[in-house]
Amino acid sequence: MNNETELVQLCINAACKTKQTVDKWRLQRRSLDRLPSHLADTLLRRLITRRLLHPSLLEVFKHSAEEIDLRGDNSVDAEWMAYLGAFRHLRYLNIAECHRINSSALWPTAGMNSLKELDLSRCSKVNDAGINHIISIPNLEKLHISKTGVTAKGIKLLASLKNLSLLDLGGLPVDDACLASLQVLENLQHIELWGSKVSNEGAALLNTFPKLTHLNLDWTSVTKLPNLSALECLNMSNCTIDSILKDDKSPLKKLIFAGSKFLNEAETLLYANTNFLSFLDLAHTGLDKFFFLSKLKVIEHLNLSSCIMDDDSVEMVACIGGKLKSLNLSGTWISSAGLGILAGHVPNLEILSLSQTSVDDTAFSFISMMPSLKDVDLSSTNIKGFLNQESTDLDSLSLTTIQNLKQLERLNLEHTQVINEALFPLSSFQELRYLSLKSPSLADISLYHLSSVPKLTKLSICDAVLTSYALDMFKVPETLKLMDLRGCWLLTKEDILSFCRNHPQIEVRHELVTVLPFEENGHHHHSSPSRLTSRTTQATRKKEQTPLSPSFVDQRMKYSRDELLALQFMSLPLAKRDNSILE
Incomplete structure (x- = not known):
């Protein structure tokens, strides 16, 4: 089965390689008409991703495609919709944020008997006239019209869509009268009313929807809710809450x-x-009393970021930690000592955020006692990378204490005081895929340390003092797909393009240039991989021959930024100076 999937992917990639390859197979109408729907949907998605889809090409898929997602494509207009209206088996259509779509462009959707879900979110030119076309879709079950131009009059027309189970009216002028007019929608299970004008009186009508399981009242004036017997998910973010859920038996x-x-x-x-x-998400509520936590016997995801939680309150979290998978304590008053209280009580914890807290390197010993961790965010903390702040010996590197976390995939150390040598232990992190660093204390040697992380997929090393020499010496892991170098101000455009010519499979981001991977669009925007400069070729050969000592001290750290900038314009290239140091 896996081999079959790989073969299908290879065929689809080949079919979407260039405009010329598309032109070759699009004429095979008979074969395409018989294309299984899941393959047609996959092929369409790939064409959309590579920007090879155009209105007339849509006709090829009208007998096979069941799902089309064009969200955010500003080329989609009435012409596209004219072709889409002929799709006989289309069940799902997403044209959210397609800003050229207006009400008249929706006319072809009228009578699309197979269409079950339509997303028009943030299509601001769609108004009440567009609703008149939508209500002619007989079997529509899910409708998203948030942030459109629909008024209260248009909302009331939706009462004729008896099969609706999901209705997204976010950001629309829904008032109590509108909500009352929709009471006939007895199959409604999910309703989005965020940013609406619904009051407590209107909210009292919600119990007339017997199947309601999901309710979003974010940014409304609702302070009270009736008992909703089927309610499973409630969003009342950014509200003033008086009394809700009292004696409520909803699941x-x-x-x-x-x-x-x-x-x-x-x-x-x-x-x-x-x-x-x-x-449970209580982020930015400012709560300082957490007695209710003792009731959460099956809690798996808990967000207490920016609450007034200190080390004394952490024990309440520890008591319910047995099933916790995600815990966000960012912006709280917790310290490393508080983290010690959690250690040993969260055996299933996979995601831990301690961003913007006062934790330091002693926290690593407690983090190491959370064996299931996959994602750790320590950004903007007091982490320095050394257990003994007065020593820079390899034995005191704090990251070595979490080498036992065999499932760790993500690590965020942005805005910490970690220096080059502190990154050395990362080479033994076998499952690490996403690493985020952001510090002017990092230099060329830091990138060398990261060459040995075997499964690294996304590397963000921003604001670092990197030069072209770092890129030349970097032994790119085979799995690396994205490299974020924004803020690395010593790198030039040519440095980055040279790196991309050597590694065309990697997407590189920088203020001077962003280069997409070669495999996604068939070519680089800026240069051909075959045109390598002699300097790059020589540096690549040297990279394979000359090992970099782990004890290397980057001499550029002796200089200020102004001095380094001055060095840039001297006749002797800075990269060459670094070469002489290493030699």
């Missing part, structure tokens, strides 16, 4: 209160049915 699984204000903090979730609650 709540997900609650989002980010940025909300609780008028009675002591009763927060105290009376809610939390027997099934697995996801």
Whole structure:
């Protein structure tokens, strides 16, 4: 089965290689008409990604495609819609953020009997006239019209879509009267009312939707809710919450209160049915009382970022940590000592965020006691990379203490005080795929240390003092797909393009130039991989022959930024100076 999948992918890649290859197979109408829907959908997605799809090419897929996602494509207009209207088996159409779509362009959708889901989010030119076309889609079950030009009058017309199970009205002028007109939609299970004009009186009508499981009231004036017997997911972010969920028996699984204000903090979730609650987001609520946490027996995802939680409160999290998979404590008052309280109580924790906290390198010994961790965010903390701050010996490198985390895939050390030598232990992180660094303390040697991370897929090393020599000496892991070098101000455009010619499979980001991988668009925008400069060729050969000593000290760290900039314009290239140092 895997071999078959690989073969299909190879065929699709070949079919979407260039405009010329597309022109060759598009004439085979008979074969394309019989193309299985899942292959047609995959081929369409690839054509869209590579910007090879145009309106007339759509006709080739009208008998086979079932799902089309064109979101954000500003070329999509009435001509595209005219072709899409002929698709006989289309079930899903996403044209969100296609800003050339207006109400008249929706006329071809009328009568599309197979269409089940339509997404028009943020198509600002769609208004009430467009709703008249939409209500002619007889079997529509899911409709997204958030941030469009639809008014209260148009919203009331939606009452004729009896099969609707999901309705996204976010950012629209939905008032209590509009909500009352939609009570006939008895199959409605999911409704988005964020940013609407619904009040407590309108919210009281929500219990007339017997199947309602998902409700979003973000940025509304609603402070109270009736008991909703089927409710599983509730979003009341950025609201002022008075009394909700009192004596409620609804099977709540997900609650989002980010940025909300609780008028009675002591009763927060105290009376809610939390027997099934697995996801709770209280970010930026400013809560400082956490007695309710003891009720969360099956919690898996907990976000307490920017709450007033200190080390004394961490024990309440530890008591419910048995099933926790994701814990966000960023911006709290927790220290390394508080993290020690958690250690040993969160055996299943996979994601841990401690960004913008006061934790330091002693935290690593406690993090090492969380064996299931896959993603750790330590950005903007007091991490320096050494257990003994007065020593720079390899034995004191703090990252060595978490080498036992065999599943660690993501590590964020941006805006920390980590220096070059501290990165040396990362070479033994066998599963590390995403690494984020951002510090002016990092130089060429840091990139050399990262050459040995075997599965690195995305590397972000921003604001570092890197030169062309670092790129020439970097032994690129085979898995690397993206390299973010923004803020590396000593690199020139030619340095980056030279690196890309040597490694065409990698997407590189920098203020001077962004180069997409060769395999995605068939060519580089800026240069041909075959045109290598003699300097790059020589440096590549030298890279294979000359090992870089781990004890190497980058001499550029002796200089200020102004002095380094001055060195850039001297007759002797800075990279050559570094070569002489190494030799």
